[in-house]
Structures are given as structure tokens and as C-alpha cells.
Amino acid sequence: MAVEFRVDRGGGVPAYVQLGNQVREALRLGWLRPGDRLPTVRDVVSSSGVNPNTVLKAYRQLELEGLIEARQGSGTFVKRSLGSVDPEAMARLRVRLARWTGDAREAGMEDEDIQALVGDVLAESTVDRTR
Template sequence: MFELDLRSRKPLYEQLVEKFKEFIFSGIMEPDEKLPSVRTLSQQLTINPNTIQKAYRELEMQGYIYSVKGKGSFVNHTVEQVDTARLQEIRSELKKLLAEALYMGMSPSEMREIIQEIEAEGSEHHD
């Protein structure tokens, strides 16, 4: 289900958060679908349960999942609403990065190539 890069500089919990978001956005995980228990996922990935718990807390804080005491964690219905706010943040960050890239000498055509590469990678995952 998951492949985490143990050599990455990015913390494992952040990698988990990104993976779950990817599954939610792509429709692999649907609203009200139960996430694996902390214990189960910890055993499958052979990582500390605290790492899983931290990722789940982060996802819940961002509004992607909700918890039911004694039942577990589930994909939230309001992901579309969360997306709008997050998209605004991303747009703002992206503007800053693009302005910096232009200032550093990257051409608009190079930026378009990067976008096309990302689109191509995305379509490979959805096939």
C-alpha cells in the first residue's frame, strides 16, 4: 500500500501524510473509508506507531480525516472544502517560487516543461 523512502530527508510522518492525501485526492480512498489502525500500519511498514499517530493527527488537523473514539480514523467528507483553502496556500507559495525562479534565470518555457512532466507522471499513476 505504501512505499516510504527511509533515506529521504523528509520525515516519515510527512511522507505518510502526503501518501494519504494522494490516495484521497485520486479517489483510491473515499469519504468515510476507514484508515488502517495505527498498530496495523505500524506493523506493515515496520515503523514506530508514534510516527503513524503523528501523521494521523496532522491529517486530522488539516481536515482530511476524522476520528471516532473506539472505531478508528476515517476519510472526511469535507475534503473539497479543505482543498479550496489549501489551493489558495499552494497558489501563493507557487507564485513566490515562480517569481524567484524567473529572477534566477529560469525561462517560462522551462517552467511549462516542468508542469508537463508532472502532468505526465500524474497520468501514469491514474492509468
């Protein structure tokens, strides 16, 4: 699955940070793997409407983190992955989470409500693991 960058201009998060976070998310979810080619700067600019320097800044940051590498004349490629969950397990969990999200919406929850609940459960489980 190719990364399709989205930039929220209304939020307080700089565009280059949003782009970097989307690459990291794709790495964690297994949508991007080592050796995969990232979209060109030109492609990201045309699809998201950001300035080329913004894309370059995001890619530079990811390169400094050792996640991607630019190859002269060839493009920008994923160097290493994030996350260690088996892709099949991730797919099964995604299906269950999608079903749960549908149930939450049927119960009247909005995206912000769902995010708050998931954040609370994550925080609670982190505390439980440290005990």
C-alpha cells in the same frame, strides 16, 4: 483500493510527512473517499516498520487539516476528499499516462528523467495560465 503505506528511509522527508502525503495522494486520486476507514496504527506499523508515534503524528496532522477524523473505539475515517476530477476521467487519463510512461521508458528515460519532464511541463503550463 486500500492505502498501502511505503516509507523511504533513505530520503530526507520525515516518515510522518511521507505517510500524510500518501493519504493526500489517495484522496486526490479517488482511492480514498469520505467514510472510508484508514488502516489502524498497528497495521501501518506492521506494514511499514515505523514507530506508532510516527503514524499518530501523521494522522494528527491530517485531522488538523480536516481530512480525517478519529472515532473513539471505531477507528480513523476519511472526513473529506481532495481533488474534483470525475473518477471516469481520472481513469482515462491514467491509462493514457501509463501508455505515455511506457513510451518514455522505451525511449530510454529513467524515472528521474520522466519526473523532471513532467515537472517542467507542469511549470510551463502554470506560467501559460497566468498570462
